[in-house]
Amino acid sequence: MKVTLKVWRQKNGSTPGQFVSYEVDQVSEDMSFFEMLDMLNNSLVRKGEEPISFDHDCREGICGTCGLMINGRAHGPLKGVTTCQLHMRSFSDGDTIVVEPWRARAFPVIRDLIVDRTAFDRIMEAGGYISVRTGGAPDANAIPISKKAADAAFDSAACIGCGACVATCKNSSAMLFTAAKVSQFAVLPQGQVERKERVLNMVAQMDAEGFGACTNTGACEAECPKEISLVNIARLNREFLRASLAG
Amino acid sequence: MMKFDAHIPDGPLAEKWTQHKFNLKLVNPANKRKYTIIVVGTGLAGASAAATLAELGYNILAFSYHESPRRAHSIAAQGGINAAKNYPNDGDSIFRLFYDTIKGGDYRAREANVYRLAEVSNNIIDQCVAQGIPFAREYGGLLDNRSFGGAQVSRTFYAKGQTGQQLLLGAYSALVRQMHAGKVKFHPRHDMLDLVVVDGRARGIITRNLVTGEITAHVADAVILATGGYANVFYLSTNAMASNATASWRAHKRGAAFANPCYTQIHPTCIPVSSEHQSKLTLMSESLRNDGRVWVPKNPGDTRAPNDIPEEDRDYYLERIYPSFGNLVPRDVASRRAKAVCDEGRGVGATGKAVYLDFADVIQRNGRQWVEDKYGNLFDMYQQITGENPYEVPMRIYPAPHYTMGGLWVDYNLMSTIPGLFVLGEANFSDHGANRLGASALMQGLADGYFVIPYTIGGYLAQKPHDSLDTSHEEFTKARKGVEDSLKRLLSIQGDEPVEELHKRLGRILWDYVGMSRNRKGLETALKEIPALREEFWKKARIPGREDEFNPELEKASRVADFMELAELMAQDALHREESCGAHFREEYQTEENEAKRDDEHFAYSANWEFVEVGKPEILHKEELVFENVQLTTRSYK
Structure with a gap:
């Protein structure tokens, strides 16, 4: 053809x-x-x-x-x-x-069709991790985690960081990307210790990078190649509110 | 003359690593911050090493040709990661994982390294869970395991068919944390184009900024390469498009010995080639062989649709030939058998170069939903590429270049023949012998990065006080000039053939003569054709643009130029090894049942090659392999 x-x-x-x-x-x-x-x-x-x-x-x-x-x-x-x-x-x-x-x-x-997405790395730097050092971790089966929680964490963690959510959003918002990482750790016991700081710092960095606010229209979910759910954004909003109010 | 002392610690196998860690000299915490370490490559091995060394207090300069560490090709690993946890209570142990890996590698790896790998495997799982990696779990909340080729226990931890992704994102999270803390300075979109050796020690690298074209020298107290394998030398492979051998090859030209270059793994379950335009091959995880059954029609020329072929006209050849391992034989065996049935004219699909991987039985037994939960993303990927629905018709698969067991030679401390140059992950040769078992690459990358190099590099640095060397030293100036000249030379060719076409031709030579099965005549042909093609490359390649700008064609050309040299060494190595072992199958050396026939008396060594000059045969140095804890037997999976 x-x-x-x-x-x-x-x-x-x-x-x-x-x-x-x-x-x-x-x-x-x-x-x-x-x-x-x-x-x-x-x-x-x-x-x-x-x-x-x-x-x-x-x-x-x-x-x-x-x-x-x-x-x-x-x-x-x-x-x-x-x-x-x-x-x-x-x-x-x-x-x-x-x-x-x-x-x-x-x-x-x-150049041409290539863009610089290092802003995503900087959002991750602001809190997209659990602060454990190498060595000394307890046995992997020491804390049972329900299959439901593990599966939910996996669904969020499946994000590939391609930026389609930003590109398709009329506000160029990075909410789905940021929410996916916040959610992954929010539903796991390992993520509880830094739960508040994580969401506040990642959202602050997201804003600092110049991404827009969420439009609540769900275009990101519709176009995400990994079908990351809008539920993540709902969870991020809840986490953010909780962290802000709890101070 | 190169020296090949592997520095294997004395003592019983199970105590070597513990004792060695104690014997290694330590760098005190206040001194660690004086040292700078360069880490090239930020996939599983590089990211885990950079993060862990930064946690210890070293200053890290990390480099990747990707825009972000999360893009490294480790991300594409699908099936899982092995560990000797024995959670399923099925008789696994550190010794069994060690034994399976040594045997799987057809007794061509070093015992002490492999044992250490098995030993730290359990720490890796603990570490990854602590990082929040969502491994698959059972309803009771404990971790789930599945089985993989070459093993009769279930020891593979997994996250659907995206285990590499989850492990890489875990290592990446540890890395960004250190970037945030200022202990790691990450250089995205930077290609390493040379290694700088000063007074016999690796002291820095020369890089090209891929966006601006700027050439820069970087100095450090030690250099770590974690730059992956070279399967892309075949052009069509399961590797990502940019995966290349340049960092390893340039270090080789600076004096690092290259070990066993002919050990290249051809993975049995890939989506077959469909056309001339194909740019890469896609793997279908080996884990699918847990539940899928491999078959071809019994009779050559049977062109019926797969679902119209009745049971009695099908040959489930792996189950027939290998009743005890069945579909889960190691990769080299499965690949060779697939080629054999296709050579008999029993291959399927339009090209006749494919076999079926059929899920009808498991779908009937456990239901479609069960299969979807376990392998959903792989089935979707298959459908995207082929336009066929694998829930309804069997997958068609064929072997493809996937992984390279060969790589830069390293000692027990993961140090190459250049003092101060360490090599981790797929880039080194150390743990998989002549064939790698499934789910062992992720294990090795993370073992090297999280649990081996943080100790062994300390032992090296403790004996080398930090000095004030900087990039004004003449070795840096010379290396920089060399890089600039080589880029100018590429741009000056001004031929008319795209680099990709030349690379495709190289791939065809390798696939035909240095591929799944090899023979003297073919290898001798390859040794004529490769240098001829290389000459053509330097006359006919067309590289547009300039060196001081973003220029993907120039990047590609510089990598393909190195492949053209490496390919010759692969053929030389394959020709010299007059035996069959693991993935290296020489047709002259096989048993009556067409299995690989090793020659332990003459070839129980790693072949370590020393670079002389382009176009001249390299010099062979042997490291004899000593087996004290396992008996060398003929591998049998029957």
Whole structure:
């Protein structure tokens, strides 16, 4: 099949960008979206043109490196899927596909479709951990944890930190990302000691990075490739209120 | 002349590590803060080492070519992590985990290292639970275990099919905590392009900032490489796209011996290649072999749909050949058997290069929900890639390059042949011999990072007082210049072939001649074709852009240039090892039942190679392996 791509090209963060159109022919429906871009890039290299820069690594939906806005949707048209797992069978011959980077003030563009998401690391630095040193941990079965709590913690911990929640939110809010980490530790006994400081510090850092406030519309949940639930945000709000009131 | 003293402590196997820890010199807390340690790579091994060393008080400079430590390829490990906890009460012990690992590696690993690995495995689980890692649990609240290939006990801890992700995020959480405390300075999007050796000791590295192209020298008292394996040399592998051998290879060219490069693991359960454009292969966790049954049609040329083939026309060949281990034979055995049935013309799918992994029985026995709870994410991933629903039709799988047991040689202290250069995780050669068992890579990465290096590096530093060396030293200036020149040389080629195409061609040579089974003739062919391709690379590659800007094609070219050299060493090593062991299968050396035939009399050693110059054969040094606690037997999984 043949598709037309309208791709955002931007040399770096300090120069303006623009859409550039490319025709890509001989696309097979078994190709992944990135393999289609690889093919286009190789043809650009052969012609002596600059290939399109995009972030990607594991290509199996777990590292969280990739993330494109495809036709206005984070990670493209499918639900519960990262860009790297999107295959061309989701498109039709003759389609025009618009490809953009994540757009958010806290994610400045590095080049073309690549943005800087280190703001997420700084939110984690503010409290996304349990302060245990290596060594001296008690036996792993010393504290039984209910399967329900462990499963709930896992569901939150499944976040891959790709930033789709921010990109899809009209306020560019990082609530779902932050809430997932706060929730993981809030439901586990290991997380209780630092529970209050954690939520206050992580939320403060989230605000400092320039992410917007939650819109309560749930676009983040709808577009999250790991289907992290909005329940996490509800829990974060409760944790925040509790920590603020308890002082 | 290189020396290969492994510095294995004296005494009984079970007491070596405890005694060694006591004998190691200590650095007092006030002195620790004077020392700086460079950690390259922040996956499981690197992040756990950086965090733990920072907790101890050292200053850490950490580097990754990723934007964040959480992107490291450790994140993609699926099935689980082994430990000798014996929680299921099924007869496990530290000695049994040690024994299974040594045997699984086909008796080509060092006893003392493997025993230590088994010994600290239990601490890892304790540590991870304390960090809040949500391992799978039973209804009573205790941790759940499952079984994996090469073992007859259930000792694998897991978090659905995302165990690597959860363990990496745990190590990452420990790391960010130290970043916040100012003890770790993390450099994202930095490629290490050379190692700096001053007065015979590793004292720093040269990096390229991948965003700005800036080349910088960094000085330290010791350097740790935790930069992963080199399976991407095959182009198509289960590794992430950026996984590469550059840090290890450049250290090798500076004097670190490379051990057993031909030990490359071809994982049996991957989604088969579907087209020319394929950029990578995706693993389906080995844990699926717990509940899935592997089969092919009994007769060649049977083109019926899998569900139309009746039981009597199916060959569950692993269960048939290996009744006691069945579908859970080790990876090397499962891969080789899959290749054999496909070579007989019994392979399935459009290309005939696949076998079925069938879940119909377990779905009937335990219900679809049960399978979904256990393997849901893997089934979804399979469906995304192939467009087929594995709950209804059997998965099609085929072996793919996955992990490399070979790597930089290290002694018992994890120090390479360059004093002050330590190597952890998949980047070293130490624990898996000629074949790694499932769920042991996560164990080794975290053992090295959390529980081994924090002790052994102290023993080294305690004998080397901190000095005032800085990057104005001529070795730093020279190394920096060398890096700048090599990048300019790449950009000056101006050919017309994309680097990726050249890399694909290298991968095909390796897959054909240095892949799942090897023979003299093929290896000799590879030794001709690889240097020829390398020459072509330096004439025909086309790398656009400049060196002083963000340039992913230049990054790729610099990595592929190293693969072109490493590939030759792999073939040289495979040719010299005239025996079959583990993942290294030489067709000339097999039993009547087509199993690997070892030659312990002549090859019970690790082959450690010393770099001479590009295009010249490397020099072989042997470290004889001494087995005092296990008997070398022919591995049998029947």
